[in-house]
Amino acid sequence: MRLPRLCRRELAPRGSAAGEGQQPATPALAARSGVVCIAGRPNAGKSTLLNHLVGQKISIVSSRPQTTRNRILGILTEERGQLLFIDTPGIHRPYHQMNQRMARLVEESLRRADLLLHLIDVSIAFGAGERKAMEMVSRTGQTAFLVLNKIDRIEKNLLLPRIDLYRRLGSYAEFLPISARTGENVDMLLREILRYLPPGDPMFSADHVTDLPERFVVAEFIREQVSEQTRQEVPHCSAVLIDRFDESDRDRNQVRIAATIVVEKESHKKIIIGKGGAGIKAIGTRARREIELLLGCSVYLELFVKVVEKWRDQDRFLDTLGP
């Protein structure tokens, strides 16, 4: 059996902050190493932060909440050490079996990490959901930072009262305001993380950016576009299955992919396909662009839509979705 190809660090420049176009440095002697889990409410910006930290898009981002459904490892290798960042699903009340699995995965990822980053969206008011997330983080007994994200969206004078509130309610080792989108203060966050981690050897070679197979990330990139192009419950009720991943022409710079977008109702299928197929065409065009950047070659992408009623409560179906 051929092992699935893993996503590698993108070495070609991407024309943005991500992808520096250089070989990552090998960690120096006595460099730091550890697992840092990023957790928090849905939509707090966890995946945006992970991508920014590793300098490459590996975790999907969407303006709709509850986007991430798996544990997404992002590896940062530099002279100061190798950090393994774990992006997790947003902490929310789980109704479906799928969401219960997600909640268990968050608990487990929190327990196994060396350091926790509890990320909050500072532009929204503190509420019961955030309190639950705090409780979940503090139950682990692990060292945790409170990372106040989206500072680009608020007046700076609102920051101190928020920090005070969290200082009174929780026990965090550090309070760090950042913007994962603009990158403001992310370097400072990284410096603080390194200060808290022990010296250790790298666990992955310097060109690894994640442990996820390309196929999985491709399915995620398609799901990201479903999430961005549809509304209300459709993003939550959609999954993507890769039917074909044909790499036989990869040396000629082409990969052929066929994938099925699974939804729960006929009405969702109609929304995804859109008027005269315009919806699925937009999803396909945008997803293809992202996949081409990921794989570094041209991609022929075929998309299908299928209804599987109540798939979110079917264990056997859920088993087919992981990386």
Ligand SMILES: Nc1nc2c(ncn2[C@@H]2O[C@H](COP(=O)(O)OP(=O)(O)OP(=O)(O)O)[C@@H](O)[C@H]2O)c(=O)[nH]1
């Ligand atoms: N203005 C602003 N928007 C941000 C920032 N960080 C993330 N966002 C936006 O917030 C939305 C959610 O970001 P994600 O990274 O998908 O959030 P998440 O915490 O991973 O969400 P789930 O996977 O659903 O738990 C997206 O529209 C991001 O572009 C930030 O620092 N500033």
Ligand SMILES: [Mg+2]
């Ligand atoms: Mg996410």
